[in-house]
Amino acid sequence: MYITVKNKFIISIILTLANLALLLYIAIPWIQSLSSEFGLIMSIIIICGIAIGPGLLNFFLIISTILDKQKDIQIFDKPNEDVSILVAAYNEEELIYETLKSVSQQEYGGKIYLFALDNNSKDNTKLEIMRGIKDFSRDDLIIEYIFEPKQGKFHALNTGLKLVKTNKVITLDADSWVYKDAISNLVARMENEECVSVAGATMVRNSRDNLLTKMQEWDYFLSIAAVKKMQGLFQGTLVAQGAFSIYDTKLIKEYGGWYDCIGEDIVITWKMLYEGHKVYYEPKAIVFTSVPIKLKVLFNQRVRWARGMIEGFRRFKPWNFYKNKYVIFLTFIDIAIVYFDFAFVFFLIPGIIACFFGYTQIVGIITLFTIPLNFISFSILLWKERKYVFKPMGLKIRRNIKGYVVFLLTYQMIMSPAALLGYFKELTRSKRKWK
Numbered sequence: 184m185y186i187t188v189k190n191k192f193i194i195s196i197i198l199t200l201a202n203l204a205l206l207l208y209i210a211i212p213w214i215q216s217l218s219s220e221f222g223l224i225m226s227i228i229i230i231c232g233i234a235i236g237p238g239l240l241n242f243f244l245i246i247s248t249i250l251d252k253q254k255d256i257q258i259f260d261k262p263n264e265d266v267s268i269l270v271a272a273y274n275e276e277e278l279i280y281e282t283l284k285s286v287s288q289q290e291y292g293g294k295i296y297l298f299a300l301d302n303n304s305k306d307n308t309k310l311e312i313m314r315g316i317k318d319f320s321r322d323d324l325i326i327e328y329i330f331e332p333k334q335g336k337f338h339a340l341n342t343g344l345k346l347v348k349t350n351k352v353i354t355l356d357a358d359s360w361v362y363k364d365a366i367s368n369l370v371a372r373m374e375n376e377e378c379v380s381v382a383g384a385t386m387v388r389n390s391r392d393n394l395l396t397k398m399q400e401w402d403y404f405l406s407i408a409a410v411k412k413m414q415g416l417f418q419g420t421l422v423a424q425g426a427f428s429i430y431d432t433k434l435i436k437e438y439g440g441w442y443d444c445i446g447e448d449i450v451i452t453w454k455m456l457y458e459g460h461k462v463y464y465e466p467k468a469i470v471f472t473s474v475p476i477k478l479k480v481l482f483n484q485r486v487r488w489a490r491g492m493i494e495g496f497r498r499f500k501p502w503n504f505y506k507n508k509y510v511i512f513l514t515f516i517d518i519a520i521v522y523f524d525f526a527f528v529f530f531l532i533p534g535i536i537a538c539f540f541g542y543t544q545i546v547g548i549i550t551l552f553t554i555p556l557n558f559i560s561f562s563i564l565l566w567k568e569r570k571y572v573f574k575p576m577g578l579k580i581r582r583n584i585k586g587y588v589v590f591l592l593t594y595q596m597i598m599s600p601a602a603l604l605g606y607f608k609e610l611t612r613s614k615r616k617w618k
Contacts, residue, residue, distance in 0.1 A: 191250045192417060192509065199243045206235050217544050229545065232526025233534070236519060244413050245560050248567060251416040262370040263292030267347040267432070271300045271339035271425075272357035276307040278473060283315035285361040287324055295366070297326045298346055299357075300339040308357075336425070337447040341440035347432050354448070355470070356426040360388055362469040362576070369429045369468035378461040379434050380452065381468070382420045383427035384408060384572070388471035390583065395481060397586025398594050399474040401561075404580075408466065409564050415464030417509035421495075421517070423452045423462055427470035434460070442498075445615045446491015453495045453514075459506030466572045482601045483616075489605025490615070492517055497609075521606060527599040557591055 186194070210230055217226035268286065272279050279299070286297060299312040309328065316326045329346070331339040340354065351370060355361065365383060373381045385407065390400035414420045423430065425448040438454055441447040452462055475481035501514035534545030569580055 186250065188417060188509075191247065192512075194250065195243055195246045198246050199239055202242045203235070203239055206238055210235060220544055229526065229530045232522055233531040233545075236526075237523050240516065240519065240523075241557070241560050244409055245563055247413040247416055248409055248564060251412050262367060262374055264351065264370065264374075265294040265296065265349045266291075266351050266353060266366065266370060266429075267296040267298065267349045268353045268355050268366075269298050269300060269340055269343040269347075270355050270357050271302055271336050271343070272304060272308050272312070273302045273334075273336075273339075274304045274306045274308060275357040276304070276311050278358040279308060280311045280315050282355070282357055282359055282361075283312070283319050283326060285359070286355075286366075287319035287321075288363065289361060289366050290364055291323075291366050291370075294323050294325065296347070296349060297324065298343040299326060299328050300343045301328065301330045302336065302339040303330075303332050303334055335443070337441040337443055340425075340447065344432075344435060344440050350432055351429055352432045352435065353427070353429045354425045356472055358388075358473040359385075359426060360471040361427070362471065362578075365427070365468045365470055368465055369427070372463060372465040372468065373429055376461070376463050378418070378463045379431040379455050380420075380423040380460070380462045381429050382411060382415070382423040382462065382464045383429075383468035383470055384411070384464070384466045385424065385426050386469055386471050388473045389476065390474075390581075390586070392476045394586065394589060395478060396474055396476055397583050398590040399481070400583055401587050401590040402594060403474070404568065405561050405564050408568065411464040412466065414513055415462075417513065418461040418463065419456055419504075419507055419510040419513050420462040420464045421452060421456070421510075421513055422449050423455075424448050426472050427468065444491070444494045445487050445609075446494045449491040449495045450498060453499045456507060456510045457499050457504060461507070466568075467576055469572075469576065469578075478597070482597065485598055485601035486605040486608065487616075489602040490609040493606055493609035521602075524599040524602045524606075527595060528603055532596065561587075561591070 214223070214226050214230055217229065220226075221229065270279070270282065283297070283299070286295065289295070299315070301308055301312065309330070312326075312328050316328060320326050327346070329343060331342045344352065351373065353366065353369065369381055369383050385403055387396060387400040387403050390396050411420060428448070430451075434455065435441075435451065438451065442450045442454075444450050455462055475484055496517075499514075501511050501518065504510040504514060530545060537543075538546045565580070572578075573580055
C-alpha cells in the first residue's frame with residue numbers, strides 16, 4: 184500500500200508524541216528526585232537534554248526510516264547523459280590516483296568529464312593526477328588537471344564549475360572509492376525525481392585501520408545513513424555532501440557557485456531548499472571514503488562540520504523555509520541537536536563522573552536503559568540497510584563487534600565536545616581551516 188509523504192510524516196509525528204507521553208510518565212520520579220537538588224525547571228532541562236529529547240529524536244528516526252521506501256532504480260535504467268565530476272584535492276598524493284581509478288571502472292552510459300582540482304597542494308598530488316590521466320583517460324572518460332592557487336575548497340570547486348558544460352555536476356572527495364554503478368544510480372535518481380540535487384551514500388573505506396576507524400564505520404553506516412534517509416523521505420536532505428553528490432549545473436551557476444564558507448556543501452544545499460527545491464538521498468549510490476585514523480584529526484573534522492551547520496543558520500533561519508514545511512521541521516531538529524550536545528557535555532558527562540562517587544540523581548539505573556534501547560534501534564536500522572541496500576548491491580556487512588560496542592558506549596563523548604567547540608568557533612568567527 185502506497186503511503187504519501189504527508190501521511191508518513193503525520194504517522195511519524197503521532198507515534199513520536201505517543202512515545203513522548205510514555206517517556207514523561209517514566210521520567211516523573213526521576214524529575215521529582217532531581218528537583219530537590221536543582222529545582223523543577225532545571226531538572227526538566229537536564230533530563231530532556233540527556234534522555235527525553237535524544238530518545239524522541241531516535242524514535243522519530245526509526246519510525247520514519249521504517250516508513251521510507253523510495254521507488255527502486257531498475258538495472259535497465261542506466262542513464263547515458265554526459266556528466267561532469269569535480270574532485271577538489273589538497274595534499275592527496277596517497278589516494279587520489281585510486282579515486283581516479285574507481286571512476287574509470289564505473290559502468291556508465293554517457294561520457295564523464297572529470298576535473299581534478301589541485302588546490303595548491305604541497306606534496307605530489309599533481310604527479311599522481313598526471314599518472315591517473317595517463318592510465319585512465321579514454322574516449323568516454325576525459326580527465327583534466329586544474330591548478331587553483333587560492334586556498335579553500337570552495338575556490339577549487341568554483342574554478343572547476345566554470346569549465347562544466349554538462350547539465351549535471353558531481354562533487355567527489357579526492358580520498359574516495361566510487362563503488363560500481365554509483366554514478367549511474369546517482370544520475371538515475373535525479374532523473375526520476377523532481378529535484379535539483381541528490382546526496383550519495385558515504386561509507387568507510389579504511390575501517391580496519393584501528394579502533395577509531397572501526398567506530399566511524401558504524402557512525403557512517405547507521406547514524407549518518409539513517410539521518411540521510413529520514414531527511415530524504417521528507418524531500419529535504421539537509422546536506423548534499425561534497426564527498427559524493429550531484430547537482431543541477433545551471434542552478435549552481437545561478438547561485439554564483441559554492442559560497443565562501445567552511446561548510447560549502449551545507450550552505451549550498453540550504454540555499455536550494457530555501458528556494459523551494461527538493462533534495463533527495465540515494466542509498467545505492469555508494470562511495471567509500473577514508474576517515475581519520477587519529478583522534479585529533481577526527482575531532483577537528485567534526486568541529487568543521489558543526490561550524491558548517493552554524494554557517495547555514497547564519498544565512499537561512501528555519502522559519503524561512505516556508506516553501507517546504509518539512510524542511511522547517513528538519514532544521515529545528517538541528518537546533519535541538521545543539522541543545523543535546525550542550526546537555527551531553529555539561530550534564531551527562533559530569534553526571535557519569537558523579538555516579539562513580541555515589542551521586543546517582545543525574546546518571547543512575549534509569550540511564551542504563553538507554554543502552555538496550557539504542558541497541559534495538561540500531562538493530563532495526565542494520566536490518567533494513569542489509570535487506571534493501573547491501574544485499575541488492577552485492578555487499579556484505581563484515582563483523583565489527585568491538586567497533587560497534589565502543590561506538591555505542593563512547594562515541595558521543597568525542598562528537599558532542601567537538602560539536603560544541605565548532606559552534607563556539609563559528610559564533611566567534613574564529614579562523615577557518617580546510618583540514
